[in-house]
Amino acid sequence: MKSFSQWGGACLMTLAMALGLSATARGDEGETGITDRSTRPCAACSAASCAEQQDPPLGLLPGPIGDSPTAGAFGPSSIPIYSAPIFGTRFVLGYTNYNISPQLIFGSAKLTDNTSPIPQDRFIFDYSGYSGADTLLGRNAANSFSPGIEKTFFGGLASIEVRMPMNLSPDPSQTVDGTPNLSAGQWGDIMVTSKLVVYQDKELAVSAGIRTVLPTAPDIQLQQSDGTVLVDVKNQSIRLDPFIGFLWVPNDKFFLQGFLQYDVDANGSPVLMPDGPGTSTLAETGRIHSMLFQYIDISAARWLYKNPHAIIHGIAAVAELHWNQGLQPGEYATAPYDPNFIFGNTATSVSSLDMTVGAHVLLSENNTLSLGYVTPIGNRAAQPFDGEFRLTLNHFFGPRTGE
Secondary structure (H helix, E strand, O other): OOOOOEEEHHHHHHHHHHHHHOOHOOOOOOOOOOOOOOOOOOOOOOHHHHHHHOOOHHHOOOOOOOOOOOOOOOOOEEEEEEOOOOOEEOOOOEEEEEEEEEHHOOOOOOOOOOOOOOOEEEEEEEEEEEEEEEEEOEEEEEEEEEEEEEEEEEEOOOOEEEEEEEEEEEOOOOOOOOOOOOOOEEEEEEEEEEEEEEEEEOOOOEEEEEEEOOOOOOOOOEOOOOOOOOEEOOOOOOOOOEEEEEEEEOOEEEEEEEEEEEEEEEEOEEEEEEEOOOOOOOEEEEEEEOOOOEEEEEEEEEEEOOOOOOEEEEEEEEEEEEEEEOOOOOOOEEOOEEEEEEOOOOOOEEEEEEEEEEEEEEOOOOEEEEEEEEEEEHHHHOOOEEEEEEEEEEEEEOOOOOO
């Protein structure tokens, strides 16, 4: 098993190699048919006039900054702590409450995070730093990293994207009567996204597709310090996230994009509990699914600065709204011998609204950097975090949309 520092080193090395790829690897073919309003620089025009006329190709426009994490299967749970055997019987000393955010355990993210409605050829790196994240035993700091790659085909009309999240967050294996490990490194669930442009004209592009989230993150296990396993959740959920997105560029100053996404847990994950109070034999007591979610995300950006001859080609101010709505009650498993022994999500409804503000920065010809801060709005109890810093990097290669 590689340490988290090795994962981080490999991730940063991959990013450095991506950013070092030659710009000559780009081709001129593969148009999607969406017209780029820019005029190409020529020897006869001045740098100032080019800076006023030339816009970034649509294939270089960054996607929304986003607002991860997602909500999901595991919310308020009640886990017993047992005494040592007394004449062969173990008694409940009390219950520990857990309020677990599955994104920080399984490491998946919303589609909106650094995803353009336009298919793109790019290397991807995402970072999220959370304050007051809803983790084991209260709200704590957490970090999430997500490198990936997206590749177009069918002349730039479609793409496949793969991301491999990594977390520095609560360990999915915890000792309930000991000191919790709130800063452990682990892989997350691999995310594979397919995207297809279904409509396009000179100002508007609409795409549709599906993200498949595969259960590659570790299982969750809660135990006592004497080794008694209380809960063992096998990560087997395959999530299917269909979506539709749009990009609207009405002029050379402004662009608007958004997504409608559904998050569907196709098969759930089995929950194993002891077959008696404090026994060592585990039995499956239920199979719980992540809550069905609907995500509506809107991102508006306005160019503040553009100069294709400078190191920084452009800066755009960004404002986003993200509405995350649960569409069904949560699911949970209960020990058959103890109705107070509950693991899962006992919430009947979950809804949150997040606001993101930040900026997109075009660095040189092939790279974009996006910075943003996410603030939850409204009901404090329903928010999975207090605040989130977002940083995304993209290195583009191959043909660009609109050139």
